[in-house]
Structures are given as C-alpha cells and as structure tokens.
Amino acid sequence: MLEIKCPYCGKRSQNEFSYGGDGNIKRPPLGEEINTKDWDDFVYFRDNPRGKHTELWHHASGCRQWFKASRDTATHEIFATCKMNEDFNV
Amino acid sequence: MQKYSIFSLVKNALTNHQDWEVAWKDPEPKKEYDVVIVGGGGHGLATAYYLAKEHGITNVAILEKGWIGGGNVGRNTTILRSNYMFDANSHFYEYGMKLWETLSQELNYNVMYSPRGIINLAHSDAQMNAYARRGNSMRLNGIDAVLLGRDELKKMIPFADFSDTCRFPIHGGLMQPRGGTARHDAVAWGYARQADSMGVDIIQNCEVTGFDVVDGKVSGVQTSRGNIKTKKVGLCVAGSTTLLADMLNMRLPIEAHVLQACVSEPVKPLLDQVVTFGAGHFYCSQSDKGEMVMGGDLDGYNSYAQRGNMPMIQHVLTGGLAVFPNFSRLKMLRTWGGIMDMSMDGSPIIDKTHVDGVYLNCGWCYGGFKAIPCSGWVFAHTIAKNEVHELNADFNLERFHTGRIIDEKGVGPKPWIG
Numbered sequence: 001m002l003e004i005k006c007p008y009c010g011k012r013s014q015n016e017f018s019y020g021g022d023g024n025i026k027r028p029p030l031g032e033e034i035n036t037k038d039w040d041d042f043v044y045f046r047d048n049p050r051g052k053h054t055e056l057w058h059h060a061s062g063c064r065q066w067f068k069a070s071r072d073t074a075t076h077e078i079f080a081t082c083k084m085n086e087d088f089n090v
Numbered sequence: 091m092q093k094y095s096i097f098s099l100v101k102n103a104l105t106n107h108q109d110w111e112v113a114w115k116d117p118e119p120k121k122e123y124d125v126v127i128v129g130g131g132g133h134g135l136a137t138a139y140y141l142a143k144e145h146g147i148t149n150v151a152i153l154e155k156g157w158i159g160g161g162n163v164g165r166n167t168t169i170l171r172s173n174y175m176f177d178a179n180s181h182f183y184e185y186g187m188k189l190w191e192t193l194s195q196e197l198n199y200n201v202m203y204s205p206r207g208i209i210n211l212a213h214s215d216a217q218m219n220a221y222a223r224r225g226n227s228m229r230l231n232g233i234d235a236v237l238l239g240r241d242e243l244k245k246m247i248p249f250a251d252f253s254d255t256c257r258f259p260i261h262g263g264l265m266q267p268r269g270g271t272a273r274h275d276a277v278a279w280g281y282a283r284q285a286d287s288m289g290v291d292i293i294q295n296c297e298v299t300g301f302d303v304v305d306g307k308v309s310g311v312q313t314s315r316g317n318i319k320t321k322k323v324g325l326c327v328a329g330s331t332t333l334l335a336d337m338l339n340m341r342l343p344i345e346a347h348v349l350q351a352c353v354s355e356p357v358k359p360l361l362d363q364v365v366t367f368g369a370g371h372f373y374c375s376q377s378d379k380g381e382m383v384m385g386g387d388l389d390g391y392n393s394y395a396q397r398g399n400m401p402m403i404q405h406v407l408t409g410g411l412a413v414f415p416n417f418s419r420l421k422m423l424r425t426w427g428g429i430m431d432m433s434m435d436g437s438p439i440i441d442k443t444h445v446d447g448v449y450l451n452c453g454w455c456y457g458g459f460k461a462i463p464c465s466g467w468v469f470a471h472t473i474a475k476n477e478v479h480e481l482n483a484d485f486n487l488e489r490f491h492t493g494r495i496i497d498e499k500g501v502g503p504k505p506w507i508g
C-alpha cells in the first residue's frame with residue numbers, strides 16, 4: 001500500500017487516489033500552427049524512466065485536487081509532492 | 091541432442107536418472123556473432139530458435155541479464171488465444187495458434203498445450219451484440235468462435251453467480267474453443283534446448299550496458315561480460331525496453347507498468363475453461379495442479395518493480411468473488427508481479443529501427459505469452475531478411491505518426507485504468 005501525501009489533505013492511503021501519468025508532458029500551445037509530429041509526441045510519447053519520475057495524481061476520493069509527485073518507479077518511494085503550480089522542494 | 095521419449099525415460103530410469111544430458115550449455119561469450127538477441131525470455135529464445143531453424147543462422151548469442159525464463163515468461167497466466175477483431179491482430183495471433191498446436195512435437199518438449207476454450211462473459215444485450223460482431227469477425231478470418239447463451243454457460247460453469255440480482259448478471263459469452271493454456275516454463279526451456287542444440291549460445295548473467303553504433307549502423311554491444319561484435323541486434327526485453335532504447339537515443343510510445351497475478355491452493359478439478367470477467371477486471375483458469383490461476387488489471391502507476399501492491403489484488407479478487415462466490419474460502423498460495431511494456435495503442439511493435447541492424451520487439455502489454463511462437467517466427471524473419479514480414483507489417487513504429495494505430499480495445503493512449 002502506498003501512502004501518498006496530498007498537498008492539501010496530508011498523508012492518505014493509495015486507495016483514495018487515481019493516477020495521472022507523466023507529469024512533464026506539455027500540451028502544444030493554443031492558437032498556433034502545430035506540426036503533426038509535435039501532436040504525436042504529445043499524445044503518444046512519455047517519459048518512462050527507471051528511477052525518479054515526475055507524475056500526476058488525483059485525490060479522487062478526497063479533495064479532488066490534482067497534484068504532482070516525484071516517485072521512484074523501481075522502489076515506489078515517494079520523494080515529494082506539491083501543488084500543480086509549485087515546484088518540488090527537493 | 092538426446093531425444094526425449096518414453097524409451098529415453100525408461101533407459102534413464104534404469105540408471106537412476108544420473109545420465110541425462112544437460113538441456114542447454116553454459117558457454118563463455120565469443121568475440122563476435124552474426125546476430126545478438128538481447129533478452130532470454132520466451133520471445134528472445136523463440137527468435138533464436140527460428141533464426142537457426144528457418145533461416146540457417148546459427149552463429150547467434152542470446153544475452154540474458156538474469157536467468158532464462160525469469161522474466162515475464164515465468165510470470166504470466168499462461169493463456170493462449172486469438173480472439174481478436176482487427177485483421178492485423180487476427181492474422182498474427184491465429185498464425186501463432188497454429189504454431190502452438192504442434193509446438194510440443196516440434197520442440198520435442200511437452201509444452202502441455204491445452205485447448206480448453208476461453209470464455210469472455212457478457213452482461214448486457216449490447217455486450218452480446220458486440221461479442222457477436224467480434225465472433226463474426228473472427229470467423230471471417232478463419233478463427234473458431236462460438237456465441238454462448240446463458241443456458242449453455244450454466245452447464246459449463248454452473249458454480250458462477252447466475253442470479254438476476256447481481257451487479258453484472260451473466261447474459262452469455264463469446265468462446266474460442268481452441269484457446270487455452272500451455273506450461274509457461276516448458277515453452278522457455280523447450281525453445282532454449284532446441285536453439286542450443288543448433289548452435290545458439292545462451293549466455294546468462296550477462297547484462298547489456300551499451301551499443302557500439304558507427305555512422306548509424308550497429309557494430310557491437312557492450313556487456314557486463316565484455317564487448318561483443320555483431321552487425322545485427324534484436325531487442326526482446328519487454329519490461330526494460332525503454333532502458334535499452336534510451337542507450338540508442340530512441341523515444342518509444344511505451345510505459346512500464348506492473349501487472350500482478352496470483353494462484354490459490356490446489357483443489358480438485360472445478361473449472362474446465364479459461365473464464366474472463368472483464369466487467370469485474372478478473373479472469374481465471376485452473377492449472378493442472380489444481381490451483382486457480384487468477385489475474386486482472388495493472389496496479390495503475392508506472393513501475394519497474396517486479397512486485398505489486400495489495401489494493402489491486404484486493405480489487406481483482408473482489409471481482410472474482412462476484413462471479414465465482416464459491417472461491418471465497420480458497421486460500422491464496424502466492425502472488426507475483428511482472429513488468430509490462432504498455433504501448434499506447436495496446437498492440438505490439440515488431441520493426442526495424444533508425445539504427446541499421448537494430449531490430450525492436452516490444453510493447454506486448456498484457457498479452458506477450460501467447461505471442462511467443464509467432465513473435466519469434468516473424469522477428470527471426472525481420473532480422474534475417476532485414477525486412478518486416480506481412481504478419482508484422484502493421485506492428486510498425488511509424489504507426490504512431492501515420493495514424494494507423496491498432497487500438498483493439500478502443501481505449502486511446504492511456505495504458506492504465508484509473
């Protein structure tokens with residue numbers, strides 16, 4: 001069982017959260033001509049490191065806020081979590 | 091190579107089983123090979139076997155960082171099927187089913203192929219219509235499919251919950267009678283033994299740490315047991331594909347996720363088929379030893395750990411008990427996890443790469459085990475001829491840029507359920 005610290009509610013069990021994937025994907029900017037390769041990269045290509053991974057989580061059965069987490073994909077250790085408009089303090 | 095038969099068994103019984111030949115050797119790596127296969131799992135071993143048998147290329151090394159068969163070929167739930175709707179998948183997996191049917195004879199190794207039938211349960215009229223459509227598509231491609239009504243199913247799995255008041259009442263199901271199971275370890279060992287006998291070097295405890303690429307062509311691999319020269323490298327490392335692709339500056343549409351499975355204590359024969367209860371994220375078959383072999387969904391977050399977490403086991407078994415209430419007093423024997431290459435459309439990638447001489451076999455999602463013979467067969471063709479076969483032409487890497495994705499489930503580019 002993972003214990004995840006929601007930046008709004010504090011530590012809660014994994015059961016309350018759902019996962020949002022790679023937290024480094026940037027949607028191509030609105031209102032500009034985007035080439036198809038950039039769209040493809042946005043839709044299909046992800047960071048997939050073995051080790052530290054920046055990812056999104058959703059406190060779905062809690063405060064319903066999205067937030068960022070820095071987690072190790074091999075040990076499952078969570079180094080830090082922060083609000084979407086913040087950066088990790090690590 | 092010693093042939094396995096009733097006579098060799100009797101002969102060796104007389105000498106107290108002390109004189110059996112080793113099934114495969116433990117060679118030191120040579121300086122150079124015609125082809126190096128990275129990954130000694132089912133796909134890598136099968137590829138080496140078909141390279142030797144179909145294409146006469148025997149100067150081949152399989153490099154395995156652990157021991158052969160220690161990855162996903164030893165961590166799956168052993169299910170074989172070709173019940174797909176899209177042509178690319180149907181043709182590929184059905185060719186594979188035909189290879190499974192004669193695999194024990196071909197390898198002189200009992201892979202315990204058991205065509206016991208696989209049943210997908212349906213819980214609404216709409217789902218029955220969807221299954222009728224899929225079954226018809228399968229039959230148009232020459233694959234066996236039978237649409238089962240509620241009463242027929244009651245005779246096959248009478249202990250399932252057929253009440254009208256349950257959350258997902260059973261309306262019927264789609265069955266592929268030739269689907270079934272095989273013994274996973276025997277598949278790895280059977281391919282290993284035959285590949286070894288034809289001259290393939292199976293090198294275990296040998297981790298690939300880098301590639302030598304000159305002018306866009308591969309010239310060798312760096313390993314924990316020294317450098318090896320080669321002009322062709324095949325990657326069969328599902329679960330670790332991204333780690334090797336990173337060494338080649340290749341970004342792939344893949345995420346690594348952990349998928350768990352579990353078995354119960356052995357009980358007397360109860361469940362004759364493989365039954366999937368998709369609505370409850372659960373499927374089950376009974377092994378020859380009597381254990382209930384059960385599985386379900388991904389844990390749901392990126393993971394390279396070959397172990398999972400209790401919430402998903404609980405979720406899967408909760409679904410299991412909804413359909414098979416009589417499993418409630420079964421004791422759990424063990425659980426385990428394996429790392430899946432989750433591709434962004436749910437289909438595999440078997441293709442050439444931007445580096446001359448490097449070939450890619452990855453993205454098997456939940457279904458790598460059943461694909462072993464066919465994947466090895468087409469990957470050997472792709473490596474030997476330096477061109478894709480008709481059967482894997484659609485499983486190319488380009489499809490994520492051309493739009494020709496093969497999204498059988500229609501779930502879009504998100505590999506987990508969350």
